[in-house]
Amino acid sequence: MFIRAYLRASTDEQDAGRARAALEKFVSSYGKAIASEYLENASGASPDRVELLRLLKDARHGDVLLIESIDRLSRLPVDDWQKLKATIDAKGLRIVALDLPTSHQGMRDTKGDEFTDRMLGAINSMLVEMMAAIARKDYEQRRERQAQGIKKAKAAGKYHGRQIDADLHKRVRELLSAGLGIRATARHADCSTTTVMRIRDFS
Numbered sequence: 001m002f003i004r005a006y007l008r009a010s011t012d013e014q015d016a017g018r019a020r021a022a023l024e025k026f027v028s029s030y031g032k033a034i035a036s037e038y039l040e041n042a043s044g045a046s047p048d049r050v051e052l053l054r055l056l057k058d059a060r061h062g063d064v065l066l067i068e069s070i071d072r073l074s075r076l077p078v079d080d081w082q083k084l085k086a087t088i089d090a091k092g093l094r095i096v097a098l099d100l101p102t103s104h105q106g107m108r109d110t111k112g113d114e115f116t117d118r119m120l121g122a123i124n125s126m127l128v129e130m131m132a133a134i135a136r137k138d139y140e141q142r143r144e145r146q147a148q149g150i151k152k153a154k155a156a157g158k159y160h161g162r163q164i165d166a167d168l169h170k171r172v173r174e175l176l177s178a179g180l181g182i183r184a185t186a187r188h189a190d191c192s193t194t195t196v197m198r199i200r201d202f203s
Helices: 016-028 050-058 078-091 101-107 114-155 166-177 182-189 193-202
Strands: 003-009 036-041 064-067 094-097
Touching (some): 003 050, 016 064, 050 193, 094 101, 101 114
Parallel strands (some): 003 036, 003 064, 064 094
């Protein structure tokens, strides 16, 4: 069984690897180890996540897609989520989330017990769908509260927006101009791949 761990944080200021220890402890309780890790700082509401797309490209039928929680995988609108879920299903990946106990069956070999395997798979698929919908709703509610807060701050003359890191922008542009790829640029500039793409597109 090949276990691929996906670790995500929404902003550059957050530690995307924060859940690594919990994921490693979880798989070790099944006598297994994480074989490959995909880590990035990107919004769960974006379908274009470099490391998630790389994971899906690398994946083989029967691999485990290990995450801390469903919202690490998706806060996507329903159409984008259905496309992502269809890709995961087509690849034959098993989604295992620490906060979804029914998914933990994916860590076990159920060959020879097709009925149990299919039944648990159906139950887990339903719960994954429900958790993804909850994650999206939570994202939309937080965005709405943020917008209300910004509107209030603007009305009070206290909102100045997010400041651009000119030095980082310059460094990223120089690295990209030198021919480095997105991942290499992110590594040398000490920022996320998402930030590199945002600066590239901004430039």
